[in-house]
Amino acid sequence: MSATGTVVVGYDGSADAGSAVTWAARTALALGASLCIVHAVGLLEHGGVGGRGPVDGAAAVERACQAGLDESAVEWRVVDGDPCSALLRVTEGPEPVALLVVGSRGSGAHAGTLLGSTSLELAEHAPVPVTIVPSTFEA
Amino acid sequence: MTTLVVAGPVGISEHDGGRDHPERPDRLFAAMDGLRALDLEDQVVYPAVREASLEELSRVHTPAYLAELEAFCARGGGSVDPDTYARADSWTAARRAAGAGVVALEELGRLGEGIAFVPVRPPGHHATGDRAMGFCLVNNVAVAAAARAARGERVLVLDWDVHHGNGTQDIFWDDPDVLYVSTHQHPLYPGTGRPDEVGGPGAPGLVVNLPLPRGATGDVVRAAIDEFARDTIEAFRPDWVLVSCGFDAHRADPLGELALSSGDFAELACVVREFAPVPGRLALFLEGGYDLEALASSVEATLGALVGAGRRVSDPTEGGPGLEQLRAGRSARLAAIDRVHAEAAP
Numbered sequence: 001m002s003a004t005g006t007v008v009v010g011y012d013g014s015a016d017a018g019s020a021v022t023w024a025a026r027t028a029l030a031l032g033a034s035l036c037i038v039h040a041v042g043l044l045e046h047g048g049v050g051g052r053g054p055v056d057g058a059a060a061v062e063r064a065c066q067a068g069l070d071e072s073a074v075e076w077r078v079v080d081g082d083p084c085s086a087l088l089r090v091t092e093g094p095e096p097v098a099l100l101v102v103g104s105r106g107s108g109a110h111a112g113t114l115l116g117s118t119s120l121e122l123a124e125h126a127p128v129p130v131t132i133v134p135s136t137f138e139a
Numbered sequence: 140m141t142t143l144v145v146a147g148p149v150g151i152s153e154h155d156g157g158r159d160h161p162e163r164p165d166r167l168f169a170a171m172d173g174l175r176a177l178d179l180e181d182q183v184v185y186p187a188v189r190e191a192s193l194e195e196l197s198r199v200h201t202p203a204y205l206a207e208l209e210a211f212c213a214r215g216g217g218s219v220d221p222d223t224y225a226r227a228d229s230w231t232a233a234r235r236a237a238g239a240g241v242v243a244l245e246e247l248g249r250l251g252e253g254i255a256f257v258p259v260r261p262p263g264h265h266a267t268g269d270r271a272m273g274f275c276l277v278n279n280v281a282v283a284a285a286a287r288a289a290r291g292e293r294v295l296v297l298d299w300d301v302h303h304g305n306g307t308q309d310i311f312w313d314d315p316d317v318l319y320v321s322t323h324q325h326p327l328y329p330g331t332g333r334p335d336e337v338g339g340p341g342a343p344g345l346v347v348n349l350p351l352p353r354g355a356t357g358d359v360v361r362a363a364i365d366e367f368a369r370d371t372i373e374a375f376r377p378d379w380v381l382v383s384c385g386f387d388a389h390r391a392d393p394l395g396e397l398a399l400s401s402g403d404f405a406e407l408a409c410v411v412r413e414f415a416p417v418p419g420r421l422a423l424f425l426e427g428g429y430d431l432e433a434l435a436s437s438v439e440a441t442l443g444a445l446v447g448a449g450r451r452v453s454d455p456t457e458g459g460p461g462l463e464q465l466r467a468g469r470s471a472r473l474a475a476i477d478r479v480h481a482e483a484a485p
Contacts, residue, residue, distance in 0.1 A: 042328060043273055043302070046327070047429075049161050049394070052221065081330035082221075082223075082272040085330070115208060115271065121270070
């Protein structure tokens with residue numbers, strides 16, 4: 001465990017989440033921290049219904065490694081729940097978290113409203129610093 | 140002859156996310172098919188359903204959340220999270236769904252006998268005080284429970300949906316007038332529902348979580364309630380028994396991996412009925428259940444058992460795993476209750 005704690009990034013398979021992983025990996029590298037990529041499995045994905053298939057964790061880990069992190073410093077973690085609650089649980093868990101990173105939109109977001117915006121909800125409720133990577137960020 | 144109060148259906152032509160979404164209006168057609176198969180005729184009462192008032196909703200949801208949800212729908216709605224959607228008409232549907240539960244209990248109170256069934260959607264038990272999730276916008280059973288608690292009555296909410304009712308647990312976490320008991324598959328969405336989640340300092344022990352492994356059968360669910368929750372329920376002495384009545388613990392359901400049959404729900408209903416202090420104090424609120432055939436047969440079996448019109452739809456199941464997990468959970472629960480008491484002590 002790094003002295004600065006882990007950088008946690010939410011990942012739902014969207015392009016914005018991919019950019020967030022790249023930004024989070026670069027940040028973890030600069031801090032000498034490890035990276036935990038968290039994917040929340042919802043009702044539809046669990047059941048494989050409603051057009052929701054499993055999210056490719058290997059692609060997210062590869063992206064973090066391409067940003068310069070060693071694979072041993074990258075953890076892929078799958079948790080049950082909605083994205084907001086699941087990420088909050090990780091940040092409130094026993095392992096120290098230095099920073100929480102999310103993309104600005106994700107797969108179910110509506111800019112400018114609290115309802116449907118994981119990033120805004122996390123910014124309001126998370127007990128650790130939150131970075132919202134804008135959709136204009138080019139990884 | 141037991142009267143069956145049916146407050147609904149609500150959501151049969153509203154809040155439609157399309158045929159690809161499992162939480163869709165067809166669920167209500169299936170539930171009502173199950174009811175019609177009982178051929179109860181004059182035994183059924185259909186009270187007029189109304190929208191829940193803002194005062195009723197505000198007992199369990201924050202005004203800011205309600206305003207945001209109303210405005211979100213007024214703008215046409217959209218995706219709330221990867222699972223959950225709202226449409227332009229969802230605000231009205233959610234208010235009617237919540238109001239149906241309140242009306243059902245009022246009707247039971249007026250009759251002084253019978254049981255109530257509240258076939259509504261969107262479902263409710265994942266909705267917290269300030270967040271929509273898990274297909275749920277407004278917590279229907281919580282609105283009804285809070286309405287009775289506001290009258291000084293004590294309410295048991297028993298949740299046998301395959302998913303833990305995190306929203307109901309959150310809302311009543313510190314409320315000494317509401318006991319929340321849940322059987323659910325764990326681990327599974329929404330990730331909550333561990334046995335050491337027992338309630339806050341104002342209500343230590345009034346959350347009872349009975350997590351079950353995949354493959355658990357009906358006998359294990361009944362044992363969970365009978366052996367691991369009955370003492371708490373009887374000590375609580377509820378005035379009302381409200382069931383968060385999801386049928387997605389059925390073995391055919393696509394969103395869970397418990398192994399119940401429709402006959403198991405009939406058996407469970409008979410166990411739960413014993414907790415009602417007098418006739419006319421038991422109501423069942425539809426939550427999940429996404430295999431339409433299983434939903435119809437489970438509604439038929441459950442209501443049939445309660446009103447004495449049951450035909451054996453399928454045999455109860457037995458022999459699945461879970462008892463060891465329940466025993467281990469009891470120790471964790473007792474330790475957690477001690478911690479809450481210690482933290483609350485001056």
